[in-house]
Amino acid sequence: MTMLDPIDRRIVAATGGGLPLVERPYAQIASELELTEDDVISRLSAMQTQGIIRRIALAPNHYRLGMTANGMTVWDVDDAHVSDLGKRVGALPFVTHCYRRPRALPQWPYNLFAMVHGSDRSEVEAKRLEIAQLLSEFCRANTVLYSTRILKKTGLRLSQKED
Amino acid sequence: MDLDALDRAIVNRLQVGFPLAPNPFDIVANDLGCTAPALISRLQRLVATGAATRFGPFFDAEAMGGAFCLCAMSIPADQFDAVAQTVNARPEVAHNYERDHELNMWFVLATESPNDIDEIADAIQDETGLAVFRFPKLEEYFIGFKVTA
Incomplete structure:
Protein backbone atom coordinates (compact mmCIF):
# COMPACT_ATOMS: atom_id res chain seq x y z
CA MET A 1 0.00 0.00 0.00
CA GLY A 51 -8.96 5.84 -8.38
CA ILE A 52 -8.13 4.66 -4.86
CA ILE A 53 -11.78 5.33 -4.06
CA ARG A 54 -14.00 4.08 -6.85
CA ARG A 55 -17.00 5.90 -5.51
CA ILE A 56 -18.79 6.74 -2.31
CA ALA A 57 -22.03 4.85 -2.53
CA LEU A 58 -24.61 2.54 -1.08
CA ALA A 59 -24.15 -1.19 -1.70
CA PRO A 60 -27.57 -2.79 -1.93
CA ASN A 61 -28.03 -6.32 -0.70
CA HIS A 62 -29.21 -8.24 -3.75
CA TYR A 63 -30.72 -11.00 -1.64
CA ARG A 64 -32.80 -8.63 0.46
CA LEU A 65 -34.02 -6.84 -2.64
CA GLY A 66 -35.43 -10.09 -3.98
CA MET A 67 -32.53 -10.96 -6.28
CA THR A 68 -31.91 -14.28 -4.65
CA ALA A 69 -30.32 -16.08 -7.60
CA ASN A 70 -26.82 -15.16 -8.66
CA GLY A 71 -24.99 -16.99 -11.36
CA MET A 72 -21.39 -16.66 -12.40
CA THR A 73 -21.71 -17.06 -16.16
CA VAL A 74 -18.47 -18.00 -17.90
CA TRP A 75 -17.69 -17.92 -21.61
CA ASP A 76 -15.01 -19.23 -23.94
CA VAL A 77 -14.70 -16.26 -26.29
CA ASP A 78 -12.43 -15.85 -29.28
CA ASP A 79 -9.35 -13.97 -28.01
CA ALA A 80 -9.45 -11.61 -30.98
CA HIS A 81 -12.90 -10.37 -30.01
CA VAL A 82 -13.07 -10.79 -26.25
CA SER A 83 -12.21 -7.17 -25.37
CA ASP A 84 -14.86 -5.65 -27.61
CA LEU A 85 -17.48 -8.18 -26.66
CA GLY A 86 -16.59 -7.98 -22.97
CA LYS A 87 -17.36 -4.26 -22.97
CA ARG A 88 -20.78 -4.95 -24.47
CA VAL A 89 -21.51 -7.70 -21.94
CA GLY A 90 -20.32 -5.47 -19.07
CA ALA A 91 -22.73 -2.76 -20.24
CA LEU A 92 -25.80 -5.02 -19.98
CA PRO A 93 -28.02 -3.75 -17.15
CA PHE A 94 -28.19 -7.12 -15.36
CA VAL A 95 -24.42 -7.78 -15.37
CA THR A 96 -22.82 -6.45 -12.19
CA HIS A 97 -19.24 -7.59 -12.72
CA CYS A 98 -17.52 -8.52 -15.95
CA TYR A 99 -13.89 -9.53 -16.35
CA ARG A 100 -11.53 -11.19 -18.78
CA ARG A 101 -9.46 -13.81 -16.96
CA PRO A 102 -6.95 -16.45 -18.08
CA ARG A 103 -8.15 -19.92 -19.07
CA ALA A 104 -6.83 -22.93 -17.14
CA LEU A 105 -6.72 -25.59 -19.83
CA PRO A 106 -7.73 -28.32 -20.06
CA GLN A 107 -10.01 -28.01 -17.00
CA TRP A 108 -11.25 -24.50 -17.64
CA PRO A 109 -11.69 -23.13 -21.17
CA TYR A 110 -13.53 -19.94 -20.16
CA ASN A 111 -11.94 -16.48 -20.45
CA LEU A 112 -14.90 -14.13 -19.87
CA PHE A 113 -16.70 -14.00 -16.52
CA ALA A 114 -19.99 -12.13 -16.07
CA MET A 115 -21.94 -12.09 -12.80
CA VAL A 116 -25.68 -12.14 -13.39
CA HIS A 117 -28.33 -11.48 -10.73
CA GLY A 118 -32.00 -12.35 -10.92
CA SER A 119 -35.02 -13.09 -8.81
CA ASP A 120 -34.73 -16.81 -9.58
CA ARG A 121 -32.66 -19.20 -11.66
CA SER A 122 -35.01 -19.08 -14.64
CA GLU A 123 -34.45 -15.32 -14.83
CA VAL A 124 -30.69 -15.86 -14.66
CA GLU A 125 -30.98 -18.46 -17.44
CA ALA A 126 -32.96 -16.04 -19.63
CA LYS A 127 -30.27 -13.41 -19.13
CA ARG A 128 -27.58 -15.94 -19.89
CA LEU A 129 -29.33 -16.62 -23.20
CA GLU A 130 -29.23 -12.89 -23.97
CA ILE A 131 -25.47 -12.88 -23.41
CA ALA A 132 -25.13 -15.98 -25.61
CA GLN A 133 -26.98 -14.18 -28.40
CA LEU A 134 -24.74 -11.14 -28.04
CA LEU A 135 -21.57 -13.26 -28.22
CA SER A 136 -23.03 -15.40 -31.05
CA GLU A 137 -20.44 -17.24 -33.13
CA PHE A 138 -17.48 -15.81 -31.20
CA CYS A 139 -18.32 -17.98 -28.20
CA ARG A 140 -17.37 -21.67 -28.28
CA ALA A 141 -18.78 -22.81 -24.94
CA ASN A 142 -20.36 -21.43 -21.80
CA THR A 143 -21.75 -22.50 -18.48
CA VAL A 144 -23.11 -20.97 -15.30
CA LEU A 145 -22.00 -21.64 -11.73
CA TYR A 146 -24.54 -20.97 -9.01
CA SER A 147 -23.40 -20.29 -5.50
CA THR A 148 -24.77 -22.85 -3.11
CA ARG A 149 -23.23 -21.53 0.09
CA ILE A 150 -21.42 -18.41 1.29
CA LEU A 151 -18.40 -19.79 3.13
CA LYS A 152 -16.84 -16.46 4.05
CA LYS A 153 -17.52 -12.80 3.42
CA THR A 154 -15.45 -9.95 4.80
CA GLY A 155 -14.84 -6.38 3.77
CA LEU A 156 -11.55 -4.79 2.86
CA ARG A 157 -8.96 -5.20 5.56
CA LEU A 158 -6.03 -2.91 6.01
CA SER A 159 -3.03 -3.86 8.02
CA GLN A 160 -2.47 -1.77 11.10
CA LYS A 161 1.08 -0.83 10.21
CA GLU A 162 1.51 2.77 9.18
CA ASP A 163 3.31 2.33 5.88
CA MET B 1 -38.29 -5.32 4.85
CA ASP B 2 -40.64 -3.68 2.37
CA LEU B 3 -39.22 -0.72 0.57
CA ASP B 4 -41.50 2.19 -0.21
CA ALA B 5 -41.05 4.61 -3.10
CA LEU B 6 -38.65 6.86 -1.18
CA ASP B 7 -36.50 3.92 -0.05
CA ARG B 8 -36.25 2.76 -3.65
CA ALA B 9 -35.36 6.23 -4.85
CA ILE B 10 -32.64 6.39 -2.18
CA VAL B 11 -31.19 3.00 -3.12
CA ASN B 12 -31.12 3.93 -6.80
CA ARG B 13 -29.71 7.42 -6.25
CA LEU B 14 -26.99 6.44 -3.79
CA GLN B 15 -25.55 3.69 -5.97
CA VAL B 16 -24.40 6.41 -8.33
CA GLY B 17 -22.31 8.34 -5.85
CA PHE B 18 -22.30 10.69 -2.90
CA PRO B 19 -21.10 14.31 -2.75
CA LEU B 20 -17.85 15.32 -1.12
CA ALA B 21 -19.15 18.50 0.48
CA PRO B 22 -19.76 19.58 4.09
CA ASN B 23 -23.50 18.84 3.95
CA PRO B 24 -23.75 15.97 1.49
CA PHE B 25 -27.09 14.67 2.76
CA ASP B 26 -28.70 18.06 2.07
CA ILE B 27 -27.61 17.83 -1.56
CA VAL B 28 -28.96 14.30 -2.03
CA ALA B 29 -32.14 15.04 -0.06
CA ASN B 30 -32.75 18.00 -2.32
CA ASP B 31 -32.45 15.71 -5.39
CA LEU B 32 -34.92 13.30 -3.84
CA GLY B 33 -37.38 15.88 -2.55
CA CYS B 34 -37.00 14.96 1.11
CA THR B 35 -35.10 16.41 4.07
CA ALA B 36 -31.60 15.45 5.23
CA PRO B 37 -32.84 14.04 8.56
CA ALA B 38 -35.43 11.92 6.73
CA LEU B 39 -32.76 10.66 4.31
CA ILE B 40 -30.40 9.82 7.19
CA SER B 41 -33.04 7.91 9.12
CA ARG B 42 -34.06 5.96 6.00
CA LEU B 43 -30.42 5.08 5.39
CA GLN B 44 -29.98 3.94 8.98
CA ARG B 45 -32.95 1.66 8.51
CA LEU B 46 -31.75 0.31 5.15
CA VAL B 47 -28.39 -0.61 6.68
CA ALA B 48 -29.85 -1.89 9.97
CA THR B 49 -32.32 -4.20 8.22
CA GLY B 50 -29.72 -5.50 5.79
CA ALA B 51 -31.39 -4.09 2.65
CA ALA B 52 -28.04 -2.40 2.08
CA THR B 53 -24.79 -4.00 3.09
CA ARG B 54 -22.75 -0.83 3.39
CA PHE B 55 -22.74 2.90 2.78
CA GLY B 56 -19.42 4.63 2.29
CA PRO B 57 -16.30 4.74 0.14
CA PHE B 58 -15.47 1.72 -2.03
CA PHE B 59 -11.73 1.32 -2.19
CA ASP B 60 -9.74 -0.18 -5.01
CA ALA B 61 -7.11 -2.30 -3.30
CA GLU B 62 -5.11 -2.47 -6.53
CA ALA B 63 -4.91 1.31 -6.76
CA MET B 64 -3.49 1.25 -3.21
CA GLY B 65 -0.78 -1.15 -4.34
CA GLY B 66 -2.53 -4.31 -3.19
CA ALA B 67 -3.67 -7.22 -5.28
CA PHE B 68 -6.74 -9.37 -5.79
CA CYS B 69 -7.01 -12.78 -7.36
CA LEU B 70 -10.00 -15.03 -7.92
CA CYS B 71 -9.01 -18.62 -7.11
CA ALA B 72 -10.81 -21.92 -7.45
CA MET B 73 -10.36 -25.47 -6.19
CA SER B 74 -11.88 -28.83 -6.96
CA ILE B 75 -12.45 -30.51 -3.60
CA PRO B 76 -13.77 -34.02 -2.97
CA ALA B 77 -17.05 -33.90 -1.02
CA ASP B 78 -15.68 -35.68 2.03
CA GLN B 79 -12.84 -33.14 2.38
CA PHE B 80 -14.87 -30.05 1.59
CA ASP B 81 -15.56 -28.73 5.07
CA ALA B 82 -12.03 -29.33 6.29
CA VAL B 83 -10.55 -27.56 3.27
CA ALA B 84 -13.03 -24.69 3.71
CA GLN B 85 -11.72 -24.26 7.27
CA THR B 86 -8.12 -24.26 6.10
CA VAL B 87 -8.83 -21.73 3.36
CA ASN B 88 -11.02 -19.45 5.48
CA ALA B 89 -8.42 -19.38 8.25
CA ARG B 90 -6.25 -17.23 5.98
CA PRO B 91 -6.97 -13.56 6.62
CA GLU B 92 -6.18 -12.83 2.95
CA VAL B 93 -9.26 -14.81 1.87
CA ALA B 94 -11.90 -12.10 1.44
CA HIS B 95 -14.89 -14.00 0.06
CA ASN B 96 -15.42 -17.69 -0.38
CA TYR B 97 -18.35 -19.36 -2.11
CA GLU B 98 -19.30 -22.94 -2.69
CA ARG B 99 -20.49 -23.35 -6.29
CA ASP B 100 -22.13 -26.19 -8.17
CA HIS B 101 -19.31 -27.16 -10.51
CA GLU B 102 -16.37 -29.54 -10.50
CA LEU B 103 -14.42 -26.48 -9.36
CA ASN B 104 -16.61 -26.24 -6.29
CA MET B 105 -14.85 -23.63 -4.16
CA TRP B 106 -14.26 -20.08 -5.38
CA PHE B 107 -12.54 -17.48 -3.26
CA VAL B 108 -10.86 -14.10 -3.62
CA LEU B 109 -7.39 -13.51 -2.24
CA ALA B 110 -6.72 -9.89 -1.29
CA THR B 111 -3.12 -9.06 -0.42
CA GLU B 112 -1.06 -5.96 0.09
CA SER B 113 1.34 -6.79 -2.71
CA PRO B 114 0.96 -8.75 -5.96
CA ASN B 115 3.82 -11.10 -5.02
CA ASP B 116 1.87 -12.36 -2.01
CA ILE B 117 -0.86 -13.89 -4.17
CA ASP B 118 1.20 -16.82 -5.45
CA GLU B 119 2.85 -17.33 -2.10
CA ILE B 120 -0.50 -17.73 -0.35
CA ALA B 121 -2.09 -19.80 -3.11
CA ASP B 122 0.96 -22.10 -3.04
CA ALA B 123 0.74 -22.38 0.74
CA ILE B 124 -2.92 -23.43 0.47
CA GLN B 125 -1.92 -26.02 -2.13
CA ASP B 126 0.77 -27.39 0.17
CA GLU B 127 -1.55 -27.49 3.14
CA THR B 128 -4.44 -29.19 1.36
CA GLY B 129 -2.65 -31.21 -1.30
CA LEU B 130 -5.12 -29.80 -3.85
CA ALA B 131 -4.48 -27.48 -6.79
CA VAL B 132 -5.40 -23.82 -6.45
CA PHE B 133 -6.36 -22.45 -9.86
CA ARG B 134 -5.69 -18.73 -10.25
CA PHE B 135 -7.83 -16.42 -12.30
CA PRO B 136 -6.40 -12.91 -11.96
CA LYS B 137 -8.36 -10.27 -13.80
CA LEU B 138 -6.76 -9.35 -17.11
CA GLU B 139 -9.30 -6.76 -18.10
CA GLU B 140 -12.30 -5.25 -16.37
CA TYR B 141 -15.38 -4.23 -18.29
CA PHE B 142 -16.98 -1.45 -16.36
CA ILE B 143 -18.93 -2.44 -13.33
CA GLY B 144 -21.63 -0.40 -11.84
CA PHE B 145 -23.98 -0.90 -9.00
CA LYS B 146 -26.97 -1.32 -11.17
CA VAL B 147 -29.62 -2.82 -8.96
CA THR B 148 -32.92 -1.14 -9.61
CA ALA B 149 -34.81 -1.31 -6.37
Missing part, protein backbone atom coordinates in the same frame (compact mmCIF):
# COMPACT_ATOMS: atom_id res chain seq x y z
CA THR A 2 2.70 2.38 -1.03
CA MET A 3 0.60 5.21 -2.43
CA LEU A 4 -1.10 6.14 0.81
CA ASP A 5 0.50 8.45 3.31
CA PRO A 6 -0.21 7.87 7.03
CA ILE A 7 -3.07 10.39 7.13
CA ASP A 8 -4.75 8.83 4.08
CA ARG A 9 -4.40 5.43 5.70
CA ARG A 10 -6.14 6.68 8.83
CA ILE A 11 -8.97 8.08 6.73
CA VAL A 12 -9.28 4.77 4.84
CA ALA A 13 -9.33 2.86 8.12
CA ALA A 14 -11.89 5.24 9.65
CA THR A 15 -14.28 4.97 6.70
CA GLY A 16 -13.72 1.31 5.79
CA GLY A 17 -16.76 0.26 7.80
CA GLY A 18 -18.87 3.01 6.24
CA LEU A 19 -19.56 6.72 6.57
CA PRO A 20 -21.19 7.96 9.77
CA LEU A 21 -24.89 8.63 9.16
CA VAL A 22 -24.95 12.17 10.52
CA GLU A 23 -25.58 15.51 8.84
CA ARG A 24 -21.88 16.33 8.56
CA PRO A 25 -20.18 12.95 8.16
CA TYR A 26 -16.83 14.35 7.05
CA ALA A 27 -16.70 16.70 10.05
CA GLN A 28 -17.32 13.72 12.34
CA ILE A 29 -14.48 11.72 10.76
CA ALA A 30 -12.28 14.81 11.01
CA SER A 31 -12.92 15.17 14.72
CA GLU A 32 -12.15 11.48 15.33
CA LEU A 33 -8.84 11.86 13.50
CA GLU A 34 -7.98 15.37 14.75
CA LEU A 35 -8.11 16.78 11.23
CA THR A 36 -10.26 19.50 9.73
CA GLU A 37 -13.41 18.82 7.72
CA ASP A 38 -11.68 20.44 4.73
CA ASP A 39 -8.72 18.05 5.07
CA VAL A 40 -10.98 15.01 5.07
CA ILE A 41 -13.00 16.22 2.07
CA SER A 42 -9.95 17.20 0.05
CA ARG A 43 -8.08 13.97 0.79
CA LEU A 44 -11.13 11.85 -0.04
CA SER A 45 -11.54 13.87 -3.26
CA ALA A 46 -7.89 13.30 -4.16
CA MET A 47 -8.20 9.55 -3.50
CA GLN A 48 -11.30 9.46 -5.68
CA THR A 49 -9.46 11.26 -8.50
CA GLN A 50 -6.58 8.78 -8.21
Whole structure:
Protein backbone atom coordinates (compact mmCIF):
# COMPACT_ATOMS: atom_id res chain seq x y z
CA MET A 1 0.00 0.00 0.00
CA THR A 2 2.70 2.38 -1.03
CA MET A 3 0.60 5.21 -2.43
CA LEU A 4 -1.10 6.14 0.81
CA ASP A 5 0.50 8.45 3.31
CA PRO A 6 -0.21 7.87 7.03
CA ILE A 7 -3.07 10.39 7.13
CA ASP A 8 -4.75 8.83 4.08
CA ARG A 9 -4.40 5.43 5.70
CA ARG A 10 -6.14 6.68 8.83
CA ILE A 11 -8.97 8.08 6.73
CA VAL A 12 -9.28 4.77 4.84
CA ALA A 13 -9.33 2.86 8.12
CA ALA A 14 -11.89 5.24 9.65
CA THR A 15 -14.28 4.97 6.70
CA GLY A 16 -13.72 1.31 5.79
CA GLY A 17 -16.76 0.26 7.80
CA GLY A 18 -18.87 3.01 6.24
CA LEU A 19 -19.56 6.72 6.57
CA PRO A 20 -21.19 7.96 9.77
CA LEU A 21 -24.89 8.63 9.16
CA VAL A 22 -24.95 12.17 10.52
CA GLU A 23 -25.58 15.51 8.84
CA ARG A 24 -21.88 16.33 8.56
CA PRO A 25 -20.18 12.95 8.16
CA TYR A 26 -16.83 14.35 7.05
CA ALA A 27 -16.70 16.70 10.05
CA GLN A 28 -17.32 13.72 12.34
CA ILE A 29 -14.48 11.72 10.76
CA ALA A 30 -12.28 14.81 11.01
CA SER A 31 -12.92 15.17 14.72
CA GLU A 32 -12.15 11.48 15.33
CA LEU A 33 -8.84 11.86 13.50
CA GLU A 34 -7.98 15.37 14.75
CA LEU A 35 -8.11 16.78 11.23
CA THR A 36 -10.26 19.50 9.73
CA GLU A 37 -13.41 18.82 7.72
CA ASP A 38 -11.68 20.44 4.73
CA ASP A 39 -8.72 18.05 5.07
CA VAL A 40 -10.98 15.01 5.07
CA ILE A 41 -13.00 16.22 2.07
CA SER A 42 -9.95 17.20 0.05
CA ARG A 43 -8.08 13.97 0.79
CA LEU A 44 -11.13 11.85 -0.04
CA SER A 45 -11.54 13.87 -3.26
CA ALA A 46 -7.89 13.30 -4.16
CA MET A 47 -8.20 9.55 -3.50
CA GLN A 48 -11.30 9.46 -5.68
CA THR A 49 -9.46 11.26 -8.50
CA GLN A 50 -6.58 8.78 -8.21
CA GLY A 51 -8.96 5.84 -8.38
CA ILE A 52 -8.13 4.66 -4.86
CA ILE A 53 -11.78 5.33 -4.06
CA ARG A 54 -14.00 4.08 -6.85
CA ARG A 55 -17.00 5.90 -5.51
CA ILE A 56 -18.79 6.74 -2.31
CA ALA A 57 -22.03 4.85 -2.53
CA LEU A 58 -24.61 2.54 -1.08
CA ALA A 59 -24.15 -1.19 -1.70
CA PRO A 60 -27.57 -2.79 -1.93
CA ASN A 61 -28.03 -6.32 -0.70
CA HIS A 62 -29.21 -8.24 -3.75
CA TYR A 63 -30.72 -11.00 -1.64
CA ARG A 64 -32.80 -8.63 0.46
CA LEU A 65 -34.02 -6.84 -2.64
CA GLY A 66 -35.43 -10.09 -3.98
CA MET A 67 -32.53 -10.96 -6.28
CA THR A 68 -31.91 -14.28 -4.65
CA ALA A 69 -30.32 -16.08 -7.60
CA ASN A 70 -26.82 -15.16 -8.66
CA GLY A 71 -24.99 -16.99 -11.36
CA MET A 72 -21.39 -16.66 -12.40
CA THR A 73 -21.71 -17.06 -16.16
CA VAL A 74 -18.47 -18.00 -17.90
CA TRP A 75 -17.69 -17.92 -21.61
CA ASP A 76 -15.01 -19.23 -23.94
CA VAL A 77 -14.70 -16.26 -26.29
CA ASP A 78 -12.43 -15.85 -29.28
CA ASP A 79 -9.35 -13.97 -28.01
CA ALA A 80 -9.45 -11.61 -30.98
CA HIS A 81 -12.90 -10.37 -30.01
CA VAL A 82 -13.07 -10.79 -26.25
CA SER A 83 -12.21 -7.17 -25.37
CA ASP A 84 -14.86 -5.65 -27.61
CA LEU A 85 -17.48 -8.18 -26.66
CA GLY A 86 -16.59 -7.98 -22.97
CA LYS A 87 -17.36 -4.26 -22.97
CA ARG A 88 -20.78 -4.95 -24.47
CA VAL A 89 -21.51 -7.70 -21.94
CA GLY A 90 -20.32 -5.47 -19.07
CA ALA A 91 -22.73 -2.76 -20.24
CA LEU A 92 -25.80 -5.02 -19.98
CA PRO A 93 -28.02 -3.75 -17.15
CA PHE A 94 -28.19 -7.12 -15.36
CA VAL A 95 -24.42 -7.78 -15.37
CA THR A 96 -22.82 -6.45 -12.19
CA HIS A 97 -19.24 -7.59 -12.72
CA CYS A 98 -17.52 -8.52 -15.95
CA TYR A 99 -13.89 -9.53 -16.35
CA ARG A 100 -11.53 -11.19 -18.78
CA ARG A 101 -9.46 -13.81 -16.96
CA PRO A 102 -6.95 -16.45 -18.08
CA ARG A 103 -8.15 -19.92 -19.07
CA ALA A 104 -6.83 -22.93 -17.14
CA LEU A 105 -6.72 -25.59 -19.83
CA PRO A 106 -7.73 -28.32 -20.06
CA GLN A 107 -10.01 -28.01 -17.00
CA TRP A 108 -11.25 -24.50 -17.64
CA PRO A 109 -11.69 -23.13 -21.17
CA TYR A 110 -13.53 -19.94 -20.16
CA ASN A 111 -11.94 -16.48 -20.45
CA LEU A 112 -14.90 -14.13 -19.87
CA PHE A 113 -16.70 -14.00 -16.52
CA ALA A 114 -19.99 -12.13 -16.07
CA MET A 115 -21.94 -12.09 -12.80
CA VAL A 116 -25.68 -12.14 -13.39
CA HIS A 117 -28.33 -11.48 -10.73
CA GLY A 118 -32.00 -12.35 -10.92
CA SER A 119 -35.02 -13.09 -8.81
CA ASP A 120 -34.73 -16.81 -9.58
CA ARG A 121 -32.66 -19.20 -11.66
CA SER A 122 -35.01 -19.08 -14.64
CA GLU A 123 -34.45 -15.32 -14.83
CA VAL A 124 -30.69 -15.86 -14.66
CA GLU A 125 -30.98 -18.46 -17.44
CA ALA A 126 -32.96 -16.04 -19.63
CA LYS A 127 -30.27 -13.41 -19.13
CA ARG A 128 -27.58 -15.94 -19.89
CA LEU A 129 -29.33 -16.62 -23.20
CA GLU A 130 -29.23 -12.89 -23.97
CA ILE A 131 -25.47 -12.88 -23.41
CA ALA A 132 -25.13 -15.98 -25.61
CA GLN A 133 -26.98 -14.18 -28.40
CA LEU A 134 -24.74 -11.14 -28.04
CA LEU A 135 -21.57 -13.26 -28.22
CA SER A 136 -23.03 -15.40 -31.05
CA GLU A 137 -20.44 -17.24 -33.13
CA PHE A 138 -17.48 -15.81 -31.20
CA CYS A 139 -18.32 -17.98 -28.20
CA ARG A 140 -17.37 -21.67 -28.28
CA ALA A 141 -18.78 -22.81 -24.94
CA ASN A 142 -20.36 -21.43 -21.80
CA THR A 143 -21.75 -22.50 -18.48
CA VAL A 144 -23.11 -20.97 -15.30
CA LEU A 145 -22.00 -21.64 -11.73
CA TYR A 146 -24.54 -20.97 -9.01
CA SER A 147 -23.40 -20.29 -5.50
CA THR A 148 -24.77 -22.85 -3.11
CA ARG A 149 -23.23 -21.53 0.09
CA ILE A 150 -21.42 -18.41 1.29
CA LEU A 151 -18.40 -19.79 3.13
CA LYS A 152 -16.84 -16.46 4.05
CA LYS A 153 -17.52 -12.80 3.42
CA THR A 154 -15.45 -9.95 4.80
CA GLY A 155 -14.84 -6.38 3.77
CA LEU A 156 -11.55 -4.79 2.86
CA ARG A 157 -8.96 -5.20 5.56
CA LEU A 158 -6.03 -2.91 6.01
CA SER A 159 -3.03 -3.86 8.02
CA GLN A 160 -2.47 -1.77 11.10
CA LYS A 161 1.08 -0.83 10.21
CA GLU A 162 1.51 2.77 9.18
CA ASP A 163 3.31 2.33 5.88
CA MET B 1 -38.29 -5.32 4.85
CA ASP B 2 -40.64 -3.68 2.37
CA LEU B 3 -39.22 -0.72 0.57
CA ASP B 4 -41.50 2.19 -0.21
CA ALA B 5 -41.05 4.61 -3.10
CA LEU B 6 -38.65 6.86 -1.18
CA ASP B 7 -36.50 3.92 -0.05
CA ARG B 8 -36.25 2.76 -3.65
CA ALA B 9 -35.36 6.23 -4.85
CA ILE B 10 -32.64 6.39 -2.18
CA VAL B 11 -31.19 3.00 -3.12
CA ASN B 12 -31.12 3.93 -6.80
CA ARG B 13 -29.71 7.42 -6.25
CA LEU B 14 -26.99 6.44 -3.79
CA GLN B 15 -25.55 3.69 -5.97
CA VAL B 16 -24.40 6.41 -8.33
CA GLY B 17 -22.31 8.34 -5.85
CA PHE B 18 -22.30 10.69 -2.90
CA PRO B 19 -21.10 14.31 -2.75
CA LEU B 20 -17.85 15.32 -1.12
CA ALA B 21 -19.15 18.50 0.48
CA PRO B 22 -19.76 19.58 4.09
CA ASN B 23 -23.50 18.84 3.95
CA PRO B 24 -23.75 15.97 1.49
CA PHE B 25 -27.09 14.67 2.76
CA ASP B 26 -28.70 18.06 2.07
CA ILE B 27 -27.61 17.83 -1.56
CA VAL B 28 -28.96 14.30 -2.03
CA ALA B 29 -32.14 15.04 -0.06
CA ASN B 30 -32.75 18.00 -2.32
CA ASP B 31 -32.45 15.71 -5.39
CA LEU B 32 -34.92 13.30 -3.84
CA GLY B 33 -37.38 15.88 -2.55
CA CYS B 34 -37.00 14.96 1.11
CA THR B 35 -35.10 16.41 4.07
CA ALA B 36 -31.60 15.45 5.23
CA PRO B 37 -32.84 14.04 8.56
CA ALA B 38 -35.43 11.92 6.73
CA LEU B 39 -32.76 10.66 4.31
CA ILE B 40 -30.40 9.82 7.19
CA SER B 41 -33.04 7.91 9.12
CA ARG B 42 -34.06 5.96 6.00
CA LEU B 43 -30.42 5.08 5.39
CA GLN B 44 -29.98 3.94 8.98
CA ARG B 45 -32.95 1.66 8.51
CA LEU B 46 -31.75 0.31 5.15
CA VAL B 47 -28.39 -0.61 6.68
CA ALA B 48 -29.85 -1.89 9.97
CA THR B 49 -32.32 -4.20 8.22
CA GLY B 50 -29.72 -5.50 5.79
CA ALA B 51 -31.39 -4.09 2.65
CA ALA B 52 -28.04 -2.40 2.08
CA THR B 53 -24.79 -4.00 3.09
CA ARG B 54 -22.75 -0.83 3.39
CA PHE B 55 -22.74 2.90 2.78
CA GLY B 56 -19.42 4.63 2.29
CA PRO B 57 -16.30 4.74 0.14
CA PHE B 58 -15.47 1.72 -2.03
CA PHE B 59 -11.73 1.32 -2.19
CA ASP B 60 -9.74 -0.18 -5.01
CA ALA B 61 -7.11 -2.30 -3.30
CA GLU B 62 -5.11 -2.47 -6.53
CA ALA B 63 -4.91 1.31 -6.76
CA MET B 64 -3.49 1.25 -3.21
CA GLY B 65 -0.78 -1.15 -4.34
CA GLY B 66 -2.53 -4.31 -3.19
CA ALA B 67 -3.67 -7.22 -5.28
CA PHE B 68 -6.74 -9.37 -5.79
CA CYS B 69 -7.01 -12.78 -7.36
CA LEU B 70 -10.00 -15.03 -7.92
CA CYS B 71 -9.01 -18.62 -7.11
CA ALA B 72 -10.81 -21.92 -7.45
CA MET B 73 -10.36 -25.47 -6.19
CA SER B 74 -11.88 -28.83 -6.96
CA ILE B 75 -12.45 -30.51 -3.60
CA PRO B 76 -13.77 -34.02 -2.97
CA ALA B 77 -17.05 -33.90 -1.02
CA ASP B 78 -15.68 -35.68 2.03
CA GLN B 79 -12.84 -33.14 2.38
CA PHE B 80 -14.87 -30.05 1.59
CA ASP B 81 -15.56 -28.73 5.07
CA ALA B 82 -12.03 -29.33 6.29
CA VAL B 83 -10.55 -27.56 3.27
CA ALA B 84 -13.03 -24.69 3.71
CA GLN B 85 -11.72 -24.26 7.27
CA THR B 86 -8.12 -24.26 6.10
CA VAL B 87 -8.83 -21.73 3.36
CA ASN B 88 -11.02 -19.45 5.48
CA ALA B 89 -8.42 -19.38 8.25
CA ARG B 90 -6.25 -17.23 5.98
CA PRO B 91 -6.97 -13.56 6.62
CA GLU B 92 -6.18 -12.83 2.95
CA VAL B 93 -9.26 -14.81 1.87
CA ALA B 94 -11.90 -12.10 1.44
CA HIS B 95 -14.89 -14.00 0.06
CA ASN B 96 -15.42 -17.69 -0.38
CA TYR B 97 -18.35 -19.36 -2.11
CA GLU B 98 -19.30 -22.94 -2.69
CA ARG B 99 -20.49 -23.35 -6.29
CA ASP B 100 -22.13 -26.19 -8.17
CA HIS B 101 -19.31 -27.16 -10.51
CA GLU B 102 -16.37 -29.54 -10.50
CA LEU B 103 -14.42 -26.48 -9.36
CA ASN B 104 -16.61 -26.24 -6.29
CA MET B 105 -14.85 -23.63 -4.16
CA TRP B 106 -14.26 -20.08 -5.38
CA PHE B 107 -12.54 -17.48 -3.26
CA VAL B 108 -10.86 -14.10 -3.62
CA LEU B 109 -7.39 -13.51 -2.24
CA ALA B 110 -6.72 -9.89 -1.29
CA THR B 111 -3.12 -9.06 -0.42
CA GLU B 112 -1.06 -5.96 0.09
CA SER B 113 1.34 -6.79 -2.71
CA PRO B 114 0.96 -8.75 -5.96
CA ASN B 115 3.82 -11.10 -5.02
CA ASP B 116 1.87 -12.36 -2.01
CA ILE B 117 -0.86 -13.89 -4.17
CA ASP B 118 1.20 -16.82 -5.45
CA GLU B 119 2.85 -17.33 -2.10
CA ILE B 120 -0.50 -17.73 -0.35
CA ALA B 121 -2.09 -19.80 -3.11
CA ASP B 122 0.96 -22.10 -3.04
CA ALA B 123 0.74 -22.38 0.74
CA ILE B 124 -2.92 -23.43 0.47
CA GLN B 125 -1.92 -26.02 -2.13
CA ASP B 126 0.77 -27.39 0.17
CA GLU B 127 -1.55 -27.49 3.14
CA THR B 128 -4.44 -29.19 1.36
CA GLY B 129 -2.65 -31.21 -1.30
CA LEU B 130 -5.12 -29.80 -3.85
CA ALA B 131 -4.48 -27.48 -6.79
CA VAL B 132 -5.40 -23.82 -6.45
CA PHE B 133 -6.36 -22.45 -9.86
CA ARG B 134 -5.69 -18.73 -10.25
CA PHE B 135 -7.83 -16.42 -12.30
CA PRO B 136 -6.40 -12.91 -11.96
CA LYS B 137 -8.36 -10.27 -13.80
CA LEU B 138 -6.76 -9.35 -17.11
CA GLU B 139 -9.30 -6.76 -18.10
CA GLU B 140 -12.30 -5.25 -16.37
CA TYR B 141 -15.38 -4.23 -18.29
CA PHE B 142 -16.98 -1.45 -16.36
CA ILE B 143 -18.93 -2.44 -13.33
CA GLY B 144 -21.63 -0.40 -11.84
CA PHE B 145 -23.98 -0.90 -9.00
CA LYS B 146 -26.97 -1.32 -11.17
CA VAL B 147 -29.62 -2.82 -8.96
CA THR B 148 -32.92 -1.14 -9.61
CA ALA B 149 -34.81 -1.31 -6.37
